[in-house]
Amino acid sequence: MLIRTGLRGAIPAVVLGVLLVGCTAATTTDGPGGDVPYVDPSEAAASAAAAQASLMPTPSPTPTLIIQEDPNAPELVRDAFAGLQATLDDTCTPGAGDCAYFLGRVNDELNGLDKAMKADKKGPGHFEEPIAWIATLRTTLDGDVSTPNLEKHRTELIGTRDRVNTWMQGHPEGYR
Numbered sequence: 594m595l596i597r598t599g600l601r602g603a604i605p606a607v608v609l610g611v612l613l614v615g616c617t618a619a620t621t622t623d624g625p626g627g628d629v630p631y632v633d634p635s636e637a638a639a640s641a642a643a644a645q646a647s648l649m650p651t652p653s654p655t656p657t658l659i660i661q662e663d664p665n666a667p668e669l670v671r672d673a674f675a676g677l678q679a680t681l682d683d684t685c686t687p688g689a690g691d692c693a694y695f696l697g698r699v700n701d702e703l704n705g706l707d708k709a710m711k712a713d714k715k716g717p718g719h720f721e722e723p724i725a726w727i728a729t730l731r732t733t734l735d736g737d738v739s740t741p742n743l744e745k746h747r748t749e750l751i752g753t754r755d756r757v758n759t760w761m762q763g764h765p766e767g768y769r
Contacts, residue, residue, distance in 0.1 A: 670710055673705045673710075676706070677703065677706050680754060683695050697740075700734070700738055700743060700750060704727070706723070707723075707724060710724055723756075723760050723761065726757060730749055
């Protein structure tokens, strides 16, 4: 049993030694081996630098940042529309605690978009239909933005949101 254990440890050491001797005995004058062509190190460095340079991304042009001149002016239509779109995947159950926030937010986003469309340089005539739908909703709510009233008119709120969203999607020139 003692001999077996000794052999088990010796065999890997002998194999490793043979491999190392075989590696150190290889000598060539033209590079790493006869089957691998010799490349001058300066040519290799130049080639690698050229390859790296070709992989460098071309810098994109500086984007135009649109800043509103008057910070008290209504939002830009595109920003107001983005806020409205952020409500698209949300919903609520009437009577549940999440409805007060959600319906209030939809109402606020619609009113913000209404102000932005009316102030847009294209003029309110460009956004005639969505402005009319929001005005109808405003008449329906009759100035009462309490949770019970918003829940009572939940269908109208969500319907107006979806209708305005569909219209805006069909008129991208209005917000891009």
